[in-house]
Amino acid sequence: MVFDKIDIFDKQTRPVVIAGPCSAESEEQVLTIAAALAGRGVSLFRAGIWKPRTRPGCFEGVGKEGLAWLQRVKYEYGMSVTTEVATATHVEQALAAGVDVLWVGARTTTNPFAVQEIADALRGVDIPVLVKNPVNPDVELWVGALERLYNAGVTRLGAIHRGFSSYAEKFFRNAPQWQLPIQLRRRFPNLPLVCDPSHIAGKRELILSLSQHAVDLGFNGLMIETHCNPVCALSDARQQVTPDELGIILERLVHRSLDNGAVEFASHRRRMDEIDDAIVHLLAKRMELSREIGILKRECGVTVFQPSRYNEIIERCTRAAAEEKLDTGAVKDIFELVHSESIRQQLRVINGESDK
Numbered sequence: 247m248v249f250d251k252i253d254i255f256d257k258q259t260r261p262v263v264i265a266g267p268c269s270a271e272s273e274e275q276v277l278t279i280a281a282a283l284a285g286r287g288v289s290l291f292r293a294g295i296w297k298p299r300t301r302p303g304c305f306e307g308v309g310k311e312g313l314a315w316l317q318r319v320k321y322e323y324g325m326s327v328t329t330e331v332a333t334a335t336h337v338e339q340a341l342a343a344g345v346d347v348l349w350v351g352a353r354t355t356t357n358p359f360a361v362q363e364i365a366d367a368l369r370g371v372d373i374p375v376l377v378k379n380p381v382n383p384d385v386e387l388w389v390g391a392l393e394r395l396y397n398a399g400v401t402r403l404g405a406i407h408r409g410f411s412s413y414a415e416k417f418f419r420n421a422p423q424w425q426l427p428i429q430l431r432r433r434f435p436n437l438p439l440v441c442d443p444s445h446i447a448g449k450r451e452l453i454l455s456l457s458q459h460a461v462d463l464g465f466n467g468l469m470i471e472t473h474c475n476p477v478c479a480l481s482d483a484r485q486q487v488t489p490d491e492l493g494i495i496l497e498r499l500v501h502r503s504l505d506n507g508a509v510e511f512a513s514h515r516r517r518m519d520e521i522d523d524a525i526v527h528l529l530a531k532r533m534e535l536s537r538e539i540g541i542l543k544r545e546c547g548v549t550v551f552q553p554s555r556y557n558e559i560i561e562r563c564t565r566a567a568a569e570e571k572l573d574t575g576a577v578k579d580i581f582e583l584v585h586s587e588s589i590r591q592q593l594r595v596i597n598g599e600s601d602k
């Protein structure tokens with residue numbers, strides 16, 4: 247996919263700020279927030295008009311009536327506006343109201359039928375669309391949604407990382423799993439990447455540190471839910487910040503450039519490359535030993551996978567990692583991979599596919 251540039255991201259040296267309430271609640275609420283955000287460096291004003299809610303009976307958005315309020319934000323405060331669309335009807339109504347940018351919500355990205363419906367409604371329309379990650383940690387589903395839109399002719403695309411729901415996660419509302427947006431960035435280096443710390447955090451206290459993390463990783467934008475009276479918000483009350491708090495968050499962020507050409511990286515990187523080469527060399531030696539053990543296992547007729555040996559390896563390596571002050575979880579992940587590759591090699595030996 248070759249993406250066309252979206253104005254607000256073009257030539258930005260600092261992350262683009264997208265702010266506004268989770269939901270448009272009333273004309274007064276929308277305009278008060280817009281007045282407080284105008285002139286604070288916000289490039290795009292967000293407000294949900296149609297709200298996907300987990301349980302029925304919660305506030306499900308004001309519907310198309312709210313589009314006129316967004317029009318007032320656009321014309322009275324000079325900010326571009328964006329809202330979430332989940333059906334073809336939403337798309338038609340948002341386009342008719344002159345919404346500048348559309349976003350596809352996390353629940354919608356999860357559903358290829360819904361994404362296709364939106365893509366079909368956008369055929370022949372030139373508007374930027376930001377696609378949130380699906381609720382489950384599946385990069386292919388995220389890419390699939392981008393492709394459906396791209397194939398319909400929508401070439402000004404961006405992605406929003408809003409975290410992934412997880413049964414176990416308690417600290418964040420949606421686990422960040424940063425490796426997924428990083429994977430997306432590796433595959434599509436020119437796709438603008440926005441972080442939505444509000445939906446990752448679920449509570450306002452975490453928004454600054456998550457935003458800083460996103461800035462450190464080189465994200466192109468931040469979408470931060472902002473409300474003049476967060477505790478009384480009709481949706482996501484715990485995670486919204488006031489316009490003043492947003493100002494403080496933006497002020498405290500430490501910005502970094504992608505690469506400032508500093509020469510001192512070079513010698514460190516050369517040493518790092520040498521270490522990486524040595525790791526690969528050691529891995530090759532380890533796999534060779536594995537295959538030799540595979541031959542012995544074949545001759546003695548014992549199973550390839552031996553749980554007690556696996557536990558012993560993981561225990562030894564995590565203990566050694568702790569002594570070296572390394573992250574034991576990360577080291578465990580690495581050795582699980584190494585062990586599973588060893589097993590794969592031995593299975594090939596046992597099946598006579600490889601003797602060495």
Ligand code: PEP
Binds near residue numbers: 351
């Ligand atoms: C939102 O941005 O208010 C929203 C509903 O987000 P998500 O799709 O990430 O849950």
Ligand code: MN
Binds near residue numbers: 269481
């Ligand atoms: Mn929200």
